[in-house]
Amino acid sequence: MQYTLSILVENQAxxxxxxxxxxxxxxxxxxxLAVGVTADPxxxxxTVVANGDEYVVEQLEKQLNKVIPxxxxxxxxxxxxxxxxxxxxxxxCSAAKRFELIKIAELMDAKIVDxxxxxxxxxxxxxxxxxxxxxxxxxxxxxxxxxxxGTVAIDKGKAQVST
Amino acid sequence: xxxxAEIIVKCLEAEGVDTVFGYPGAxxxxxxxxxxxxxxxxxxxxxxxxxxHAASGYARACMKPGxxxxxxxxxxxxxxxxxxxxxxxxxxxxxxxGQVRSDLLGRDVFQEADITGACEPFTKHSYLVERTAxxxxxxxxxxxxxxxxxxxPVLIDIPQDLQENxxxxxxxxxxxxxxxxxxxxxxxxxQVQRAVELIKKAKRPVIVAGGGVLxxxxxxxxxxxxxxxxxxxxxxxxxxxxxPSDHPLYLGMLGTHGRKCANTALHKTDLTIVCxxxxxxxxxxxxxxxxxxxxxxxxxxDPAEIGKNVKTTVPIVGDMNNVLKQLINDxxxxxxxDEWDSEVKELKAHFQSKIxxxxxxxxxxxxxxxxxxxxxxxxxxxxxxxxxxxxCANNFxxxxxxxxxxxxxxxxxxxxxxxIGAKMARKDRDxxxxxxxxxxxxxxxxxxxxxxxxxxxxxxxxxxxxLGMVRELQDKIYNCRxxxxxxxxxxxxxxxxxxxxxxxxxxxxxEEAEKFVKNIVESDKPFVLVCNVHPDTPSIL
Ligand SMILES: Cc1ncc(C[n+]2csc(CCOP(=O)(O)OP(=O)(O)O)c2C)c(N)n1
Numbered sequence: 001m002q003y004t005l006s007i008l009v010e011n012q013a014x015x016x017x018x019x020x021x022x023x024x025x026x027x028x029x030x031x032x033l034a035v036g037v038t039a040d041p042x043x044x045x046x047t048v049v050a051n052g053d054e055y056v057v058e059q060l061e062k063q064l065n066k067v068i069p070x071x072x073x074x075x076x077x078x079x080x081x082x083x084x085x086x087x088x089x090x091x092x093c094s095a096a097k098r099f100e101l102i103k104i105a106e107l108m109d110a111k112i113v114d115x116x117x118x119x120x121x122x123x124x125x126x127x128x129x130x131x132x133x134x135x136x137x138x139x140x141x142x143x144x145x146x147x148x149x150g151t152v153a154i155d156k157g158k159a160q161v162s163t
Numbered sequence: 164x165x166x167x168a169e170i171i172v173k174c175l176e177a178e179g180v181d182t183v184f185g186y187p188g189a190x191x192x193x194x195x196x197x198x199x200x201x202x203x204x205x206x207x208x209x210x211x212x213x214x215x216h217a218a219s220g221y222a223r224a225c226m227k228p229g230x231x232x233x234x235x236x237x238x239x240x241x242x243x244x245x246x247x248x249x250x251x252x253x254x255x256x257x258x259x260x261g262q263v264r265s266d267l268l269g270r271d272v273f274q275e276a277d278i279t280g281a282c283e284p285f286t287k288h289s290y291l292v293e294r295t296a297x298x299x300x301x302x303x304x305x306x307x308x309x310x311x312x313x314x315x316p317v318l319i320d321i322p323q324d325l326q327e328n329x330x331x332x333x334x335x336x337x338x339x340x341x342x343x344x345x346x347x348x349x350x351x352x353x354q355v356q357r358a359v360e361l362i363k364k365a366k367r368p369v370i371v372a373g374g375g376v377l378x379x380x381x382x383x384x385x386x387x388x389x390x391x392x393x394x395x396x397x398x399x400x401x402x403x404x405x406x407p408s409d410h411p412l413y414l415g416m417l418g419t420h421g422r423k424c425a426n427t428a429l430h431k432t433d434l435t436i437v438c439x440x441x442x443x444x445x446x447x448x449x450x451x452x453x454x455x456x457x458x459x460x461x462x463x464x465d466p467a468e469i470g471k472n473v474k475t476t477v478p479i480v481g482d483m484n485n486v487l488k489q490l491i492n493d494x495x496x497x498x499x500x501d502e503w504d505s506e507v508k509e510l511k512a513h514f515q516s517k518i519x520x521x522x523x524x525x526x527x528x529x530x531x532x533x534x535x536x537x538x539x540x541x542x543x544x545x546x547x548x549x550x551x552x553x554x555c556a557n558n559f560x561x562x563x564x565x566x567x568x569x570x571x572x573x574x575x576x577x578x579x580x581x582x583i584g585a586k587m588a589r590k591d592r593d594x595x596x597x598x599x600x601x602x603x604x605x606x607x608x609x610x611x612x613x614x615x616x617x618x619x620x621x622x623x624x625x626x627x628x629x630l631g632m633v634r635e636l637q638d639k640i641y642n643c644r645x646x647x648x649x650x651x652x653x654x655x656x657x658x659x660x661x662x663x664x665x666x667x668x669x670x671x672x673x674e675e676a677e678k679f680v681k682n683i684v685e686s687d688k689p690f691v692l693v694c695n696v697h698p699d700t701p702s703i704l
Contacts, residue, residue: 010342014279014291021283055470062467068288068308071343163342 002031003057004076004083004153006161007046010069011037018067019046028052028060032085032128032150043071043163047152049128074161076153083153086125088113089135092142093120101141108134119144127151165333167295168193168326171259172201174302177335180230182206182221182587184214186241188234190274191261193326206587206616209608211238213580215245215316216606219254220584223567224543224592226380228255228309229584235261236274239320240281244574246316247285251571252401253374255314257305258282262291265322279320287315295328303336312346313465314378346464350481355489357477358436358460362494365434365458367503368394371417371446374401374570375439375463381483385438386410388491393499394436395507397425399446400556400570402439408535408560414511418446420553420703424514428507435473437461439483442472443571462486518704521697525676527551527625528558530694531597533673534623535560537680538593543567543585547578547598550631553702555597564592576605579622583609586618593684596622600650601630610663610691619687621680624656626669627696635702660691667691 009015016035023030030050038045050060057075064073093101093115101120105112108130114121124134128151135146155161165173171194175183182204187195198205208214211233218229229249233242239260249256262268263275279289288308290301298321305317362368376385382405389396389412396406397417406413415422417429429435429447435457440446458476461469462483469478479486520526531554535542540562546555552568559566567585569577578596586594603624613620625631634648660667666688670676676694683690 013293017280018283025284059467059471062471066465066467068341068344 001053001057002049002051004081004151005048005050005061005064006074006076006153007048007064007070008038008072008161008163009044009046010071011042011044012069015044015069016046018069019064022063022067026059026063028056032148034150034152036152040163045161047150049151071163072161076155080159081153081155083127083151084125085128085131085151086123086149087131088147089122089124089138090144090146091120091122091138092118092144094118097141101138104134104137108137110134164329164331166193166197166326167298167321167328167330168197170295170298170330170333171302171321171326172197172203173333174299174335175203175230176201178302178306179227183230183232184208184217184221184584185232186211186214186234186238188238188261188274190235190263190323191232191238191259191326193323194232194259194261194321204587206583206612208580208583209611210606211241212245212576213583213606213609213612215242215249215256215258216574216577216580217584217587218256219245219249219252219577220545220567220581221588222254222256222584223581224565224585225588227588228257228306230257230259232259233261234274235263235278236276239276239278242278243282243285246282246318248569248572248574248577249316250285250287252569253314253378253571254316255309255378256316257309258316258318260318260320261326262320262322264324265293266324268322279318282318285316286318287313289318289320291320292322292325295325295330298325299333299335304339304341307339308341308344312344313375347466347480348464348482348485350462350479350486350489352489354477354479355486355493358479358490359493361434361458361460361477362392362394362436363497366500367432367506368434368436368499369428369432370394370396370436370438371399371429371440371442372396372402372405372438373399373440376402376405376483377565379439379464379483381439381487382406384484384487384491388487388494391491392494392497393504395428397429399440399442400568403556403566404561404564407562414507416556420445420556422514422557424510427510427514431506432457434458434460437463437473438487439463441468445570447473521700523671524697524700525625525670525694526673527554527694527696527700530673530676531555531558532560533677534595534680535562537677537684538564538595540564542593542595543582543589545578545582545585545594545596547596547602548573548575548632549599549602550627550635550700550702551597551599551602551625553632554625557703575602578602579606579609582620582622583612583618586620594620596620598622598624599631600624600626600628600656603656607659610660610665613689614664618689620689621683622689622691624691624693625696626656626693627698627700628652629698631698632702634698656691656693665689665691667693669693669695671695
């Protein structure tokens with residue numbers, strides 16, 4: 001089971017290492033982790049996407065709550081949140097293939113942000129799933145490099161994660 | 164004007180600290196210099212690990228946070244085992260370390276160690292102080308965090324220059340506000356109600372009490388609850404002392420090294436009421452050890468413990484005092500059925516243990532049992548780790564006293580420094596150590612601390628010339644191949660104790676041992692009694 005956690009933490013030195021240390025120490029497997037400041041500059045928000053059964057998620061939530069600078073942990077409900085991840089994908093591209101790649105970009109609603117004699121770089125901001133689709137489409141051309149930010153997520157509608 | 168170091172001392176005074184345990188070095192020197200003018204007693208241990216263990220013994224004996232101090236680098240790293248032990252045993256503790264100057268941090272200068280990083284997994288929280296002005300707030304928070312919720316060690320790492328910096332004035336904050344730390348102490352009334360219903364329906368309920376009952380000071384409430392309902396009580400190792408050992412409702416310690424009657428009762432139960440215990444693998448090796456269909460009510464201040472090791476029917480997060488008060492109130496005089504009551508009594512009678520003895524040796528279990536009644540009823544027994552610990556856990560008869568051992572971490576060498584801490588906290592109590600010849604040698608340098616402070620601590624060394632508990636394991640599982648578990652007959656502990664200025668004797672029979680115990684408990688001087696124990700004496704029957 002994959003789940004997404006939003007974690008509000010005090011914006012101070014060492015918090016991220018406390019949290020990432022917790023994951024490895026208690027052998028929780030995480031798929032991605034993204035962190036950034038919130039509307040309140042003293043508070044940062046960490047989004048974690050991880051895998052595990054109900055027992056593991058519950059343990060993870062409880063252990064996170066024990067970390068003193070963690071203010072709030074919320075498990076986002078499947079289907080009731082928006083998630084996005086930014087990726088930059090550099091693909092091998094000869095002049096002959098350029099048109100094909102532009103077509104793929106159009107089809108997927110991705111942006112081409114850099115073109116050189118033998119490469120094309122895509123910028124794609126989507127769900128992790130769709131990014132995977134694009135990667136699969138680009139694979140045959142030869143992927144040179146991928147950079148991803150990790151997923152960030154926000155509740156739909158009125159719901160929110162607040163301190 | 165006031166220096167950072169003076170501020171630290173004032174913070175400790177404001178928290179009512181009267182004793183600290185530590186070992187100085189360059190980067191903590193400003194603090195030590197200020198301490199020199201203070202009324203706070205400093206006990207100079209002989210190795211930093213023991214400062215933490217002593218702080219642990221102190222905290223447990225007087226229910227106040229223990230404070231230990233070390234210098235940066237090796238001083239701080241020496242503390243780690245003691246801090247980790249306190250963490251696993253849930254002991255409220257403040258560890259203060261000196262750190263290299265803040266402008267040199269991260270450059271691997273002389274005696275720099277990233278101690279907050281190293282202790283991350285073993286501390287409830289830690290601070291690397293960045294500004295002298297933050298010290299009062301940090302100390303206020305640290306004491307609050309260490310002592311509330313599930314107790315634990317908090318580390319404060321203070322660069323030397325921040326101890327030297329001068330501030331205009333000092334004011335200790337009156338309140339704390341930590342956004343992410345608001346432990347819930349009152350049990351949810353709906354859950355308490357559900358628990359009461361389960362208890363009323365149960366046929367064979369038992370209470371499993373752990374260290375949380377003691378650290379929250381709820382032991383009398385637990386007794387009251389058990390007495391009202393007549394539900395039998397088992398304890399974990401950390402919970403020993405929640406009931407007087409000879410209380411009719413007390414069945415003893417459960418688990419791998421526990422009492423048969425306790426384990427049998429646990430196996431038969433249909434409702435386990437877990438109070439302040441995490442039920443680690445030594446207590447319950449596999450959940451089905453607990454009657455397979457048994458329901459579980461789990462009461463703990465730490466929500467993360469609930470459901471971690473055993474499946475829970477009714478979770479109650481809260482302070483043991485509050486929850487037991489709610490339960491006592493809501494249970495409304497309910498008493499369990501007579502059948503279970505008499506079955507439990509039978510169990511208890513059935514498993515009376517017979518102990519075989521070896522001629523020419525001290526039988527440790529018999530001696531420990533006798534010892535219980537030769538001490539004052541509020542005596543504090545500090546047991547080390549190994550067979551000696553199991554002998555004590557199962558045979559020391561607690562009345563109103565305490566049993567201090569490290570059940571969570573099992574750190575050899577704990578007992579002697581813990582006794583130093585306990586004695587500093589409770590000069591009025593008998594404080595006795597029981598340890599093995601292996602564990603004794605892990606902290607016998609502290610004999611020097613005992614002698615220097617003339618601490619009336621009696622140390623009983625169970626000398627089997629083996630790392631007994633591991634050797635026993637090798638007998639059972641490794642085909643009696645005694646790899647690295649044989650100690651030789653050196654040192655001569657009696658001569659060694661005397662070299663430290665502490666009187667000592669060696670005995671090889673229970674009669675002799677008892678005679679000595681009778682005499683030494685009367686004296687106000689420390690004593691080391693070396694008991695020769697046959698290496699084949701088992702941990703349990
Ligand atoms: C610091 C530390 N090292 C190793 C162990 C593993 N260990 C557990 S019990 C034990 C033997 C203890 O021997 P001794 O102190 O002589 O006590 P006995 O079992 O003989 O009573 C050992 C080595 C431990 N618990 N702690």
